[in-house]
Amino acid sequence: MLEFDDRSDMMIRFDAVTKDYDNQTALRDITFSVGRGEMVFITGPSGSGKTTLLKLIYSAEKPDAGTISVDGWETGQLKESSIPFLRRNIGIVFQDFRLLQNKTVFENVAMALRIRGVGEREIKARVYESLKAVNLRHKADAFPKRLSGGEQQRVVISRAIVAEPPVVLADEPTGNLDPATADGVMRIFKDINAKGTTILIATHNRELYQNSGRRVIRLDMGALASEDRT
Amino acid sequence: MPAPYAFTLALRSLFREKWINLLSVLTIASGLLIISLALFTVYNIEAATGRLPEQFSMILYLDNGVQKETVDGAVAALRKQSAVLSVRYIPKEEALKELKATLKNSGYVFEGLDENPLPDALEVRLKKEALGEEAVRKLAADAAKIKGVKEVDYAAKFLSALHYLKVGMQTIGLILIVSLGAGIIFVCYSTVKILFYRRNDEIETFKLLGATPSFIRTPFLIEGAVIGVSGGVVSLAGIFAFHYIVLLRLSASMPIFSMILFPSRLFLFLPFAGMFLGVTGAAIALGRLKY
Ligand SMILES: Nc1ncnc2c1ncn2[C@@H]1O[C@H](COP(=O)(O)OP(=O)(O)OP(=O)(O)O)[C@@H](O)[C@H]1O
Ligand SMILES: [Mg+2]
Numbered sequence: 001m002l003e004f005d006d007r008s009d010m011m012i013r014f015d016a017v018t019k020d021y022d023n024q025t026a027l028r029d030i031t032f033s034v035g036r037g038e039m040v041f042i043t044g045p046s047g048s049g050k051t052t053l054l055k056l057i058y059s060a061e062k063p064d065a066g067t068i069s070v071d072g073w074e075t076g077q078l079k080e081s082s083i084p085f086l087r088r089n090i091g092i093v094f095q096d097f098r099l100l101q102n103k104t105v106f107e108n109v110a111m112a113l114r115i116r117g118v119g120e121r122e123i124k125a126r127v128y129e130s131l132k133a134v135n136l137r138h139k140a141d142a143f144p145k146r147l148s149g150g151e152q153q154r155v156v157i158s159r160a161i162v163a164e165p166p167v168v169l170a171d172e173p174t175g176n177l178d179p180a181t182a183d184g185v186m187r188i189f190k191d192i193n194a195k196g197t198t199i200l201i202a203t204h205n206r207e208l209y210q211n212s213g214r215r216v217i218r219l220d221m222g223a224l225a226s227e228d229r230t
Numbered sequence: 231m232p233a234p235y236a237f238t239l240a241l242r243s244l245f246r247e248k249w250i251n252l253l254s255v256l257t258i259a260s261g262l263l264i265i266s267l268a269l270f271t272v273y274n275i276e277a278a279t280g281r282l283p284e285q286f287s288m289i290l291y292l293d294n295g296v297q298k299e300t301v302d303g304a305v306a307a308l309r310k311q312s313a314v315l316s317v318r319y320i321p322k323e324e325a326l327k328e329l330k331a332t333l334k335n336s337g338y339v340f341e342g343l344d345e346n347p348l349p350d351a352l353e354v355r356l357k358k359e360a361l362g363e364e365a366v367r368k369l370a371a372d373a374a375k376i377k378g379v380k381e382v383d384y385a386a387k388f389l390s391a392l393h394y395l396k397v398g399m400q401t402i403g404l405i406l407i408v409s410l411g412a413g414i415i416f417v418c419y420s421t422v423k424i425l426f427y428r429r430n431d432e433i434e435t436f437k438l439l440g441a442t443p444s445f446i447r448t449p450f451l452i453e454g455a456v457i458g459v460s461g462g463v464v465s466l467a468g469i470f471a472f473h474y475i476v477l478l479r480l481s482a483s484m485p486i487f488s489m490i491l492f493p494s495r496l497f498l499f500l501p502f503a504g505m506f507l508g509v510t511g512a513a514i515a516l517g518r519l520k521y
Binding site: 058059060080081083084085086087088090092094098100102111112114115116159 | 235246431432434435436437438439440441442443445520521
């Protein structure tokens with residue numbers, strides 16, 4: 001893999017970022033960057049700050065120190081009214097899914113397009129295509145409650161990629177999946193990464209990144225413990 | 231955002247939370263109905279008192295054996311007053327004749343009366359605009375100073391009672407309108423707030439997916455508008471029902487009620503008032519969305 005020195009090639013850049021919750025430090029002095037079109041893993045024990053790091057990227061949390069830039073936008077200087085537009089560049093696989101319980105699978109995935117003002121006909125085509133990619137075309141009319149954990153997780157993945165955002169953040173995307181299905185999901189990520197999407201995957205699952213040849217950022221108690229290639 | 235989708239969301243929510251929404255529609259409708267009845271009452275009192283001045287007059291009793299020139303002078307002086315509509319001279323003979331005509335069945339009271347005990351008088355009619363208690367009192371005081379005028383008589387108590395009734399009704403009407411208007415805004419506010427809290431999770435997700443504030447707010451504003459308009463329409467139906475069932479029946483059996491006016495045009499604003507109050511309440515409930 002290439003080393004990225006040129007600023008304009010950076011999709012995500014953290015510069016000495018610290019994040020405290022109440023009195024507890026969740027991230028301490030984190031500096032790293034992710035290049036355009038790169039696929040990077042973030043790993044570390046539970047509570048080490050992986051989810052917090054992703055939240056800082058989509059501006060659901062604000063850093064207490066340091067700067068973060070996404071696609072050239074410094075999130076600390078973003079006006080509140082611009083945050084929705086920052087988020088439209090980012091597809092998110094939430095660790096806690098965040099599916100709308102009173103909407104069907106189809107509607108959940110379609111929501112990512114509706115908020116972008118996409119027309120109904122295009123929504124139909126793209127949602128079915130995206131559901132097919134995660135093997136859930138046949139569950140389009142089901143409600144999330146009636147799905148298994150792994151199926152729900154795939155709906156979330158489908159929603160994250162349906163709008164083809166330039167950045168995808170996946171928080172433990174295979175946490176509820178058996179190895180075969182997890183493989184399928186990883187194949188999807190590799191596919192869209194090959195088409196140019198920048199992907200950041202937070203996971204405990206060693207098998208996902210072992211021998212992948214991708215960069216792995218290791219967090220430990222909120223500090224950057226190591227950064228290496230497997 | 232494509233507006234149709236906001237409508238879809240709003241309609242779905244209206245239907246899903248139909249009991250809360252129905253309750254607020256009925257609350258708003260009763261509020262607007264009370265406002266309408268207050269307006270109706272004030273309107274009728276205005277209309278009724280507006281007709282009174284034509285019948286309101288002042289009697290000026292003149293000195294005994296007053297000269298013709300003095301009477302003419304008094305009439306001229308009164309006509310100069312801007313509040314005066316007309317002045318009529320009633321000589322005491324005519325006054326006695328009128329009195330006798332009124333009391334013709336009890337003519338015996340005049341037996342043994344060889345001298346006319348009545349004074350000459352002037353009847354002064356006032357213009358409509360002048361029917362303020364203050365203005366009439368001032369006019370009476372001025373008239374009393376005119377040469378040849380002995381005494382001024384007018385329905386002072388009636389006039390001031392009428393005046394206070396009018397002001398009182400207007401004040402009560404205004405207080406009712408303002409407080410019920412605020413109440414209706416509050417009902418819409420709390421309804422939308424409840425709906426908003428119930429969907430808080432959903433709204434958080436919308437924000438994380440990149441929804442703009444207007445995408446999130448529009449369905450709620452539509453909901454507020456629909457609730458408000460529905461309340462307005464129900465109250466409109468209510469006030470017309472009041473007209474047809476209560477007023478028309480009453481006036482059929484008791485003709486005095488047919489004097490009551492029903493300003494039906496005035497009530498057509500109700501759905502719009504409802505919509506305005508509904509949207510206002512919803513907008514306050516949503517406040518500024520934080521990202
Ligand atoms: N909203 C919050 N308020 C307070 N503390 C928080 C909050 N979110 C996270 N933390 C704390 O910050 C630390 C980092 O949490 P984070 O969720 O980033 O860990 P993680 O690496 O994603 O863990 P896991 O692998 O279990 O998902 C934890 O100690 C957690 O308790
Ligand atoms: Mg986490």
